[in-house]
Amino acid sequence: MTLRLTVPVGTRPEVIKLAPVVRALIEDGHAVRCIATGQHVDARMYGDLFDEARIRPDAAWQLRGSEGDRLGSLLAAAFDDVAQHPADAVLVLGDTYTAPLVAMAARSRGIGVLHLEAGLRSFNPRSVEEVNRRMMVALATVHFAPTALAARFLADDGVPAERVRVVGNPVIDAVVHSGVAVRPVGERAGVLLTAHRATNVDDPGRLLELVDLVRRLGAEHGPVTFPLHPRTRDRLTRAGLLEEVSGAAGVLVCEPLPYEELLRALASSRVVVTDSGGLQEEAAWFGVPSVVMRHTTPRWEGVHSGAVLLTGMAADAVLDAVRALTTPAVLERVAGLACPYGTGDTARQVSDVLAEPGIRRLLAPTEPALGSTPAGLLRAVGPG
Numbered sequence: 195m196t197l198r199l200t201v202p203v204g205t206r207p208e209v210i211k212l213a214p215v216v217r218a219l220i221e222d223g224h225a226v227r228c229i230a231t232g233q234h235v236d237a238r239m240y241g242d243l244f245d246e247a248r249i250r251p252d253a254a255w256q257l258r259g260s261e262g263d264r265l266g267s268l269l270a271a272a273f274d275d276v277a278q279h280p281a282d283a284v285l286v287l288g289d290t291y292t293a294p295l296v297a298m299a300a301r302s303r304g305i306g307v308l309h310l311e312a313g314l315r316s317f318n319p320r321s322v323e324e325v326n327r328r329m330m331v332a333l334a335t336v337h338f339a340p341t342a343l344a345a346r347f348l349a350d351d352g353v354p355a356e357r358v359r360v361v362g363n364p365v366i367d368a369v370v371h372s373g374v375a376v377r378p379v380g381e382r383a384g385v386l387l388t389a390h391r392a393t394n395v396d397d398p399g400r401l402l403e404l405v406d407l408v409r410r411l412g413a414e415h416g417p418v419t420f421p422l423h424p425r426t427r428d429r430l431t432r433a434g435l436l437e438e439v440s441g442a443a444g445v446l447v448c449e450p451l452p453y454e455e456l457l458r459a460l461a462s463s464r465v466v467v468t469d470s471g472g473l474q475e476e477a478a479w480f481g482v483p484s485v486v487m488r489h490t491t492p493r494w495e496g497v498h499s500g501a502v503l504l505t506g507m508a509a510d511a512v513l514d515a516v517r518a519l520t521t522p523a524v525l526e527r528v529a530g531l532a533c534p535y536g537t538g539d540t541a542r543q544v545s546d547v548l549a550e551p552g553i554r555r556l557l558a559p560t561e562p563a564l565g566s567t568p569a570g571l572l573r574a575v576g577p578g
Contacts, residue, residue: 200279203228206450211287212285219544233292269298276303282554286330291326297309308338310361336556356556367536377461382462382464384463386418386468388470390426408439409443415465417445460476465520479535481528481529483524485503486505
């Protein structure tokens with residue numbers, strides 16, 4: 195059984211994670227239509243990534259104006275697209291605006307929604323990504339959870355077990371396919387640092403903490419490789435702090451790295467300090483401990499294993515965590531942990547699920563039978 199599938203790609207991580215899945219689906223004969231939704235407007239975050247990932251978008255939407263204007267344009271483009279290009283399902287990933295907005299358009303046409311990275315939960319009500327994840331509970335018709343914990347969170351949200359499959363995270367497919375090797379602990383040095391979240395770099399106080407952290411990391415744990423996200427570069431420039439960061443001893447400030455270069459930098463580092471979500475998964479594959487400059491994370495598996503420490507943005511807390519995670523004993527222990535996010539066969543598992551005989555029944559939403567109610571509902575409501 196082959197399907198007509200639409201795959202929207204909104205951000206750089208989505209290109210990386212969805213590329214192995216798109217390639218596997220095409221190899222298995224599915225008619226896959228890939229769309230670059232334009233959610234990342236800065237070319238430095240895309241670059242030649244589509245070519246590196248060996249997929250090409252069949253359509254590219256142009257989004258302009260304010261954030262609200264762009265989101266409105268994205269939703270309008272999604273409604274137009276599902277009307278003009280009927281599909282059996284759309285396959286969306288993660289928690290950016292692309293996922294729920296395209297899913298809304300699909301559901302308006304009775305099209306099924308496959309959600310990769312389903313079930314992640316940070317339990318942070320201030321997080322827009324968390325809101326998007328919660329929306330996907332209602333919008334998705336099949337939920338591809340990366341871990342058993344994510345599947346449990348979906349069950350807690352009332353998602354029927356028959357609609358959930360645990361398949362790992364496709365970023366591990368991308369890492370495995372890159373060919374970048376795991377490095378022995380004795381061959382690792384320094385720190386990989388990334389920071390881009392608006393809650394960190396848009397806040398003047400936290401931005402100053404970041405500058406202090408960069409200086410101290412370079413002095414105590416260098417060399418530090420610091421690829422600057424466009425947002426972070428802009429905020430540092432506006433605050434007059436860019437030269438202070440780029441001139442810090444033991445710190446290499448650079449443009450966003452091509453994906454394989456980023457993986458090599460990660461694999462050869464003793465620790466990663468980040469506010470990113472995806473890097474926590476990639477670091478787990480390489481056995482590199484992570485300090486996460488947030489108070490919560492949707493990837494609790496690393497926290498539970500002791501490979502990840504949550505610190506927030508305070509420089510003192512981050513440095514304490516770096517010291518704790520870079521002792522010889524901890525480095526060796528983390529290096530020996532199994533990656534909780536999969537083994538690199540997520541794309542194959544997704545394609546196998548879509549070959550299941552009963553999958554079409556789960557794809558498209560259907561109306562309930564006349565007068566039917568969920569089991570136990572009437573008992574819960576009571577008479578009258």
